[in-house]
Amino acid sequence: MKKIELIHSPALLPWYNLQGKTVVVIDILRATSTMCVAFHTGVNKILPIASPDECKMFKDFDFIIAAERNAVKVPGFDMGNSPFEYENPFLAGKNIAFTTTNGTKAIKMAKAMEPYKILIGSFLNITALANHIITLDKDLVLLCAGWKDKYNLEDTLFGGALIDKLLAHFEIEDDAALSAHCLFLQYQNNIEEIVRKSSHAKRFTLLHVQTDDVSFCLQQDLYSFVPEMDGEYIVNYFGLTH
Amino acid sequence: MKKIELIHSPALLPWYNLQGKTVVVIDILRATSTMCVAFHTGVNKILPIASPDECKMFKDFDFIIAAERNAVKVPGFDMGNSPFEYENPFLAGKNIAFTTTNGTKAIKMAKAMEPYKILIGSFLNITALANHIITLDKDLVLLCAGWKDKYNLEDTLFGGALIDKLLAHFEIEDDAALSAHCLFLQYQNNIEEIVRKSSHAKRFTLLHVQTDDVSFCLQQDLYSFVPEMDGEYIVNYFGLTH
Numbered sequence: 299m300k301k302i303e304l305i306h307s308p309a310l311l312p313w314y315n316l317q318g319k320t321v322v323v324i325d326i327l328r329a330t331s332t333m334c335v336a337f338h339t340g341v342n343k344i345l346p347i348a349s350p351d352e353c354k355m356f357k358d359f360d361f362i363i364a365a366e367r368n369a370v371k372v373p374g375f376d377m378g379n380s381p382f383e384y385e386n387p388f389l390a391g392k393n394i395a396f397t398t399t400n401g402t403k404a405i406k407m408a409k410a411m412e413p414y415k416i417l418i419g420s421f422l423n424i425t426a427l428a429n430h431i432i433t434l435d436k437d438l439v440l441l442c443a444g445w446k447d448k449y450n451l452e453d454t455l456f457g458g459a460l461i462d463k464l465l466a467h468f469e470i471e472d473d474a475a476l477s478a479h480c481l482f483l484q485y486q487n488n489i490e491e492i493v494r495k496s497s498h499a500k501r502f503t504l505l506h507v508q509t510d511d512v513s514f515c516l517q518q519d520l521y522s523f524v525p526e527m528d529g530e531y532i533v534n535y536f537g538l539t540h
Numbered sequence: 541m542k543k544i545e546l547i548h549s550p551a552l553l554p555w556y557n558l559q560g561k562t563v564v565v566i567d568i569l570r571a572t573s574t575m576c577v578a579f580h581t582g583v584n585k586i587l588p589i590a591s592p593d594e595c596k597m598f599k600d601f602d603f604i605i606a607a608e609r610n611a612v613k614v615p616g617f618d619m620g621n622s623p624f625e626y627e628n629p630f631l632a633g634k635n636i637a638f639t640t641t642n643g644t645k646a647i648k649m650a651k652a653m654e655p656y657k658i659l660i661g662s663f664l665n666i667t668a669l670a671n672h673i674i675t676l677d678k679d680l681v682l683l684c685a686g687w688k689d690k691y692n693l694e695d696t697l698f699g700g701a702l703i704d705k706l707l708a709h710f711e712i713e714d715d716a717a718l719s720a721h722c723l724f725l726q727y728q729n730n731i732e733e734i735v736r737k738s739s740h741a742k743r744f745t746l747l748h749v750q751t752d753d754v755s756f757c758l759q760q761d762l763y764s765f766v767p768e769m770d771g772e773y774i775v776n777y778f779g780l781t782h
Binding site for chain 2: 306307309310313445446447448449450451454472473474476477480481483484485492495496497498
């Protein structure tokens, strides 16, 4: 059987080998959830970028530019990181240059380690993602984006939920994946309750985030496609349904 | 209320501030458990050391030298890292120079970050440890030694067990502590069952470890003292009962 490892933070990547493996990047609140919304709206491709300064340059190349830091939109950018912003039909066919506190950084770091594929994970497409991972049939690494290189609850919980869908085809390789699956088993019937106790949900409350991004991002299987990296871009080839 | 943070791996220490805080170093299988056994036997002090080469030099200074790497005793040393070795009455009054794969490294790294105090944590002294932490009344960091800079289950589970004893006096600050407490709540009645599924317990099985170190290290409250760092040494001033 193929194996599953889970990494709690991009800061731990140097202790892992991604070569030849499928990597799922997980930033439930909110980057990888928001990317799924964007592709559902019909965005053409997304360019993940490490810094707002670099991201801003792409305005001159006919990109929509989007930047979030510390859970808020960066001034001077077209868009932030709330999934609701990405439901705007104006975005259909557009290209987006995107930088976020944790998610786009995790994607860039994983890419540098030459995995077989990088997939975009969220509750919004979890079943399609699980089915695609099974088809790829490679060892699997679940890379949680975390929060500023620290552990976060919602990414690990999603890792556990995804593992639960894969256990007929994969075996758990490390304690991080084992614990994530335990966490999911304990909270599978009240995911929102435990995520509302997480530090990131509390951060939204402190920031008076108006939209209910937490509830939105915890919905399962709104979409049946799986965004993936192709070169420098995130695209949506597999299971495209919109 | 004072706050509790939990760190899964010494590799994540650069993202934390330990100054002015109580730090508990946790290496359940086996370094911090074994240190407690050593003090129960009457060892005078323990010098944690990063490398076997450096550790060996202390043989000339009337130390017992102990070294473990990859779960086995390093050839040429007096002792390894099994708790049963440290029950030998010959050790009473002796000084030990000690190097292990994960635990002594975590202690050395924490010390460099100038915390208020560094305490040695294990199930063997968990209640005494909790009471001492409450008396100190400082923000608390639980530092899991992990396995070669990766997450391990048993250290996090112990962190959750310790948090459970502190919640009347401390509040959970981060998602790592929250998840550790969830893990403990789920497995508090069958700790040994889940630890036997951990990668380190499996490692012992592969190595044909003859003694049952796992069962031994999961016993609660054999001892009512709390080893702590004093300068370069680990000593046993508090609650000394042997």
